[in-house]
Amino acid sequence: METIVVTKPVDHWKTLYRILNYGGILVLLIWGFLGIEYKGIMQTAAGTLQSMGRGFIQPDMAYLNTWTIDGLPYAILETIAIAIAGTFASALLSIPFALLAAQNIVGPRVSKIGKFLVTMIRTFPELILALIFISVVGPGAPAGILALGIHSIGMLGKLFSEAIESMDMGVKEALESCGAGPFEILFRAILPQVSPELISYTLYRFEINMRAAATLGLVGAGGIGAPLIFAIRTRVWPRAMMIVIVLIITVTIIDSISSRIRKKLV
Amino acid sequence: MSAGEQRVSRTNPKVFEPITVPKPNNLRRNLIILGVTALVLGSGWFAGFSIPQIIRNLQRGGRLLGRMFLEPDWSFTPRMINPLIETIRMAIVGTFWGALTALPIAVIAAENFLKKPWISKPLRFVLNIFRTIPAMVLASLFVAIFGIGPYSGVMALSVFTFGLISKLTFESIEAIDYGQVEALMSLGANKLNILRYAILPQILPQFMSYTLYGFEVNVRAAAVLGYVGAGGIGQTFEQALAFRRFDRVGVIIIISFFVVLAIDLVSSSIRKRLV
Numbered sequence: 001m002e003t004i005v006v007t008k009p010v011d012h013w014k015t016l017y018r019i020l021n022y023g024g025i026l027v028l029l030i031w032g033f034l035g036i037e038y039k040g041i042m043q044t045a046a047g048t049l050q051s052m053g054r055g056f057i058q059p060d061m062a063y064l065n066t067w068t069i070d071g072l073p074y075a076i077l078e079t080i081a082i083a084i085a086g087t088f089a090s091a092l093l094s095i096p097f098a099l100l101a102a103q104n105i106v107g108p109r110v111s112k113i114g115k116f117l118v119t120m121i122r123t124f125p126e127l128i129l130a131l132i133f134i135s136v137v138g139p140g141a142p143a144g145i146l147a148l149g150i151h152s153i154g155m156l157g158k159l160f161s162e163a164i165e166s167m168d169m170g171v172k173e174a175l176e177s178c179g180a181g182p183f184e185i186l187f188r189a190i191l192p193q194v195s196p197e198l199i200s201y202t203l204y205r206f207e208i209n210m211r212a213a214a215t216l217g218l219v220g221a222g223g224i225g226a227p228l229i230f231a232i233r234t235r236v237w238p239r240a241m242m243i244v245i246v247l248i249i250t251v252t253i254i255d256s257i258s259s260r261i262r263k264k265l266v
Numbered sequence: 267m268s269a270g271e272q273r274v275s276r277t278n279p280k281v282f283e284p285i286t287v288p289k290p291n292n293l294r295r296n297l298i299i300l301g302v303t304a305l306v307l308g309s310g311w312f313a314g315f316s317i318p319q320i321i322r323n324l325q326r327g328g329r330l331l332g333r334m335f336l337e338p339d340w341s342f343t344p345r346m347i348n349p350l351i352e353t354i355r356m357a358i359v360g361t362f363w364g365a366l367t368a369l370p371i372a373v374i375a376a377e378n379f380l381k382k383p384w385i386s387k388p389l390r391f392v393l394n395i396f397r398t399i400p401a402m403v404l405a406s407l408f409v410a411i412f413g414i415g416p417y418s419g420v421m422a423l424s425v426f427t428f429g430l431i432s433k434l435t436f437e438s439i440e441a442i443d444y445g446q447v448e449a450l451m452s453l454g455a456n457k458l459n460i461l462r463y464a465i466l467p468q469i470l471p472q473f474m475s476y477t478l479y480g481f482e483v484n485v486r487a488a489a490v491l492g493y494v495g496a497g498g499i500g501q502t503f504e505q506a507l508a509f510r511r512f513d514r515v516g517v518i519i520i521i522s523f524f525v526v527l528a529i530d531l532v533s534s535s536i537r538k539r540l541v
Contacts, residue, residue, distance in 0.1 A: 222313065
């Protein structure tokens with residue numbers, strides 16, 4: 001049998017470029033690895049892992065069956081409520097930000113400012129927003145709703161503005177030529193066209209916010225996070241694992257419902 | 267069309283009959299809108315959300331924000347540098363482990379490579395479970411197991427990144443141009459060759475882009491993971507907050523915000539060039 005030899009032309013610049021790229025990544029990685037201290041890993045790790053596993057096999061069923069304000073059902077419902085209200089608030093708030101960031105509505109210059117504004121909101125962690133709002137309205141679910149409502153603008157505003165940028169401008173021009181005002185254009189030309197995408201993105205963000213709402217409780221902004229962190233810190237593993245199991249099941253159910261609706265929409 | 271418009275009757279030109287425009291059946295849509303409104307209002311009520319209460323507390327919140335951002339303690343900045351560097355290192359190492367483990371698992375989970383549904387289906391189910399657990403919850407579990415420190419944060423970020431990148435990657439493996447795979451198969455290539463010469467070259471740019479995206483998410487996550495004791499700037503933040511040093515809290519928020527923003531902008535501009 002004959003072997004076919006294929007020779008590639010050698011491009012020195014490309015090789016150099018590659019060496020620089022991969023070398024840079026390697027240097028970054030080594031720098032990262034050197035900085036993490038591996039000392040201080042607890043001697044009790046194996047034991048903790050064991051009792052955690054025991055808690056997973058025999059979770060605290062009584063906690064699941066407590067139908068008062070201290071029970072698991074109430075906490076999980078509160079988490080869902082925070083996610084729903086927060087997502088809805090942010091979807092409404094995102095529309096003006098999206099219009100401000102959309103190039104075909106406000107022109108390239110203003111759109112750059114709008115896009116930067118949205119990126120800034122996205123960068124601000126929701127946990128810190130939650131802490132700020134806790135100091136404003138006190139600990140509890142309302143702080144969580146406010147935090148999610150503001151933080152989600154960062155993602156929804158960006159996705160909404162991209163949806164608006166890719167819409168058919170003919171409808172808007174037709175309305176403009178008839179002398180429609182800005183609000184008529186918004187409600188008759190822009191929103192009807194992009195609403196399936198808007199709803200789909202909002203549902204996607206709802207899936208994310210469900211997870212976020214579960215962590216907001218760690219700082220005291222309501223929901224399942226507070227009992228979870230308390231159970232972990234006091235090492236009541238049956239209860240902690242019960243919460244984790246219920247959280248996984250709830251998020252899985254919500255994800256599957258939401259993604260089914262999203263598939264129908266777009 | 268308004269009800270006042272009229273047209274000439276076809277049978278009798280002298281008689282005018284009104285045009286009737288059939289109304290679209292909006293019942294289903296209106297029911298959905300009603301349901302969503304009820305759900306949102308019900309959620310707000312259940313969570314105890316009240317706008318008057320927020321307005322009442324605005325002044326207190328404004329005072330606190332003033333203490334944070336109007337007179338921040340800038341002398342604290344030098345003591346933030348080390349925790350900030352640790353945060354970035356945690357994100358790098360966490361992203362590395364997550365991406366490294368995600369690639370082979372994504373190849374196995376993709377339906378069009380192994381073509382063994384009894385492997386890919388259960389694997390996807392497990393991957394979905396990985397993605398349901400928030401990074402903060404993972405971090406607090408790892409802190410309980412391995413103790414306080416950046417090591418626990420790296421573990422949490424690795425697991426979290428693994429879930430994120432593996433899903434995105436197996437989806438893009440399933441979306442590849444299958445013609446190249448078939449071309450190799452017709453030449454008698456085995457699975458490894460197909461992987462090396464048909465699948466990996468097609469998905470690598472996307473995989474790199476997902477890894478960078480994971481890095482951005484991880485930098486943001488690493489900045490707050492310390493709040494539960496998993497190392498990085500979050501730990502400094504938690505201490506400042508515990509001592510009610512809001513002037514320092516303000517400095518930490520401002521500086522880490524700009525560092526994260528800078529990393530975000532650099533990384534997303536690289537991503538735009540990749541794909």
